[in-house]
Amino acid sequence: EVQLVESGGGSVQPGGSLRLSCAASGFTLSNSWMSWVRQAPGKGLEWVANMQRDGSEKYLNSVEGRFTVSRDSAKSSFYLQMNSLRAEDTAVYYCARRAYTAFHIWGQGTMVTVS
Amino acid sequence: QSALTQPPSASGSPGQSVTISCTGSNNDVGGYNYVSWYQQHPGKAPKLMIYEVTKRPSGVPDRFSGSKSGDTASLTVSGLQAEDEADYYCSSYADGQVFVFGTGTQVTVL
Numbered sequence: 262e263v264q265l266v267e268s269g270g271g272s273v274q275p276g277g278s279l280r281l282s283c284a285a286s287g288f289t290l291s292n293s294w295m296s297w298v299r300q301a302p303g304k305g306l307e308w309v310a311n312m313q314r315d316g317s318e319k320y321l322n323s324v325e326g327r328f329t330v331s332r333d334s335a336k337s338s339f340y341l342q343m344n345s346l347r348a349e350d351t352a353v354y355y356c357a358r359r360a361y362t363a364f365h366i367w368g369q370g371t372m373v374t375v376s
Numbered sequence: 377q378s379a380l381t382q383p384p385s386a387s388g389s390p391g392q393s394v395t396i397s398c399t400g401s402n403n404d405v406g407g408y409n410y411v412s413w414y415q416q417h418p419g420k421a422p423k424l425m426i427y428e429v430t431k432r433p434s435g436v437p438d439r440f441s442g443s444k445s446g447d448t449a450s451l452t453v454s455g456l457q458a459e460d461e462a463d464y465y466c467s468s469y470a471d472g473q474v475f476v477f478g479t480g481t482q483v484t485v486l
Contacts, residue, residue, distance in 0.1 A: 296475070298422075305379070306414070306422060306465050308475040319473050322377055355421060362469055363412035363427035370421055 263287035263366050265356050270371030277346050277375070283339040283356030283368055291334040294359040297341045299352035300370075309354070310341065324350075346375045380405065380466055380478035387484040388456045396481045398449040398466035404476055406447035410469035413442060413451045417462045425464075426451060453483070461485045 269281040281297070297309040311319040312330045320328060329342045339356055351374050357364035381399040388394040398405065398413075405411055411429045414422035424433050426442035429449060439454045449468070453460050466478035 298477075305480040306416075306467075306477040307379075308467070308477060311473065311475070313473075321474070360427070362410040363424055363467070364414070364422070365424050365427070365433065367421040367423070 263358070265358065265366055265368035267354065267356050267368040267371040270354065270373045272374045272376065273346055275347060275375055278342070278344045279346065279373060281341040281343070281354055281356075281371055281373070283341075285337045285339060285358070288358065289334075290332055290337050290339060294361055295330075295332065295339045296357045296359055296364060297330065298355045298357055298364065298367075299350075299373075300355070301349075301352040304352075307352070311359075312339070343373070346373075348375050351375050377470070377474060377476055380468060380476055382464075382466060382478040382481045384479070385482045385484065387486055388453075389486045390456055390458065392456050393452060393454045394456060394483060395450050395452045396464055396466075396483070398451070398468075398478045400447050400449075400468055400470075400476070402447060404468040404470035405444065405449050407471065408469045409444070411442065411444055411449040412467045413440075414465045414467065415460075415462045416465065422465065456485050458485050 264286045266284045295312045310330045327345045331340045353370040355370045356368045358366040413426040416422045429444045
């Protein structure tokens with residue numbers, strides 16, 4: 262069964278850092294397009310970052326330079342390193358597996374509170 | 377990276393149809409046939425319902441269908457059922473190899 266499980270969320274002060282993890286099972290991470298999507302409390306979905314199959318990265322303008330995606334194929338894990346956190350980064354963060362054009366598989370999400 | 381525009385709400389009685397619009401620009405919806413739609417129940421993760429404008433993943437009922445004309449995509453839910461009551465979001469691949477989501481539509485089954 263294809264599954265994604267996020268962890269690493271929590272509360273942090275403005276300016277602080279957190280690293281979110283996404284454990285993948287049922288598929289090969291290194292052959293997959295992966296993304297992070299977030300949802301602020303009571304708000305809509307917002308795409309945050311992509312990692313392509315070739316390892317290249319793309320970011321939402323407002324997180325460029327503060328957030329970094331990475332993967333560890335040996336651990337079958339996908340990560341989001343978040344630095345210089347702001348109140349407006351408060352959200353549930355979902356990792357998602359893309360079939361290039363859409364987000365086919367989603368994790369259950371992990372909450373990040375910056376306060 | 378501006379959000380795509382959706383109506384805040386839509387509703388219909390059981391058995392009826394409801395259509396949700398998703399308006400972008402030539403840099404996203406109008407420029408690519410890569411529009412997808414997601415269903416989200418309260419407290420749950422989103423679920424893919426339609427991808428590449430018209431395609432349905434395995435397991436999604438054929439009551440859900442998608443279309444696109446110019447810069448506007450649409451999701452139609454036919455034969456509304458109680459379990460279709462949820463928030464729906466569109467998304468599009470956009471210039472610069474990024475993605476943008478819609479503002480979301482709350483669907484109510486009367």
